[in-house]
Amino acid sequence: MKRSAFIPLLLALCLVLTLSCPVLAEPATVVCSFYPIRVFAENVLKDVPDVTLQTLAPAGTGCLHDFQLLPGDLRALDGAKCLVINGAGMEDQFLPLLRKEMSALPLVDCSAGIALIEEEHGPNPHIWLNALNARQMALNMGEGLAALLPEHAERIRANAAAYADRLTALHDELAAQLGGLPCRDIVTFHEAYPYFAEEFGLRVVASVTVEPDEAPSPRMIAETVELVRACAVCPLFSEPGVSSDALQVIASETKQPVYELSPITDGDGSADDYERAMRKNADTLLEALGTAEK
Ligand SMILES: [Zn+2]
Incomplete structure (x- = not known):
């Protein structure tokens, strides 16, 4: 093939390929x-x-x-x-x-x-x-x-x-799972659970701290102890990886058990992790609040 015929053919081929291929999205x-x-x-x-x-x-x-x-x-x-x-x-x-x-x-x-x-x-x-x-x-x-x-x-x-x-x-x-809980009062570690409580009709009696890194004052701890003592059943909820001296003090003063709720700020990153973590939190609540004799 003569070079003069080859170049228009190549251009035509490029045009056909361009028109027939879908436009590639930008990454x-x-x-x-x-x-x-x-x-x-x-x-x-x-x-x-x-x-x-x-x-x-x-x-x-x-x-x-x-x-x-x-x-x-x-x-x-x-x-x-x-x-x-x-x-x-x-x-x-x-x-x-x-x-x-x-x-x-x-x-x-x-x-x-x-x-x-x-x-x-x-x-x-x-x-x-x-x-x-x-x-x-x-x-x-x-x-x-x-x-x-x-x-x-x-x-x-x-x-x-x-x-x-x-x-x-x-x-x-x-x-449905949490609808029949006989007790609905909880104390949480940080102020992360009012929307969860609102969704399932729980009452957050107190949160030990507003932000996880903030240590509560002795007065806040004393107030929380009083609030917990005023409830018949009021389990305390820590968070994974948290070691809170304040929560331990409140637990020993009030003789309430300590469980763990996840704020779902960490995990394995899988697409269903939010759903699994919410189910686990609900199971924990059932264990903590679900016994009718309490
Ligand atoms: Zn938070």
Whole structure:
């Protein structure tokens, strides 16, 4: 073949290939602020191609009450499609700096439309510990990500809807399981459980501390002891990996047993980890509160 005939043929072949192949989506990185958001995103972005998930807070961070951005975090966010946040104040320690340093980075706020519980210090941010809130958060995430990744919008919305259905089923299952508890008073380690209590009709008599790293004052401990003594049954709930002297003092003063509830801020990262952890928390509550003779 003459060179003069070969080049137009090559161009024609390229044109045919270009027109016949689907447009490849740009690879995108979606960053989640912390663990529960990451688990929700594993479901909402299931089987969505060319999207990489990352989590800003390293494993073991827990809640983000004291989380500060390091220069490496800003580098990790540079070029990301978006940062998906819990909202409701959970990221307030670092959002002002992030907005200043990376004003163009889109944020997907999962808390939109969720009724917040007000504490003395402001809204309680632990909204994910309630299956119906988690459902709303997954749907919010789905809408936000579908708008930012329009080429995958259909799959993202379908994933969010399917996960929302699972979370509705989880709520129904746990509500049935916990509906007949004879006692409903609990004391928790940190102020993470009012949304969970609201969902299942429990009463958080006291929380030993507002934030996990904060040691309660002797006066707060004494007040909690009085509140627990006023209840017939009031088990205490620590958290995995927590060793709280204050909780031990309260337990020995009131002779109440200590159990463990997970705030679901750590885990193996699997897509069903939120559901498994919520079921485990419900089982623990049944064990702690479910004996009618107590
Ligand atoms: Zn917390």
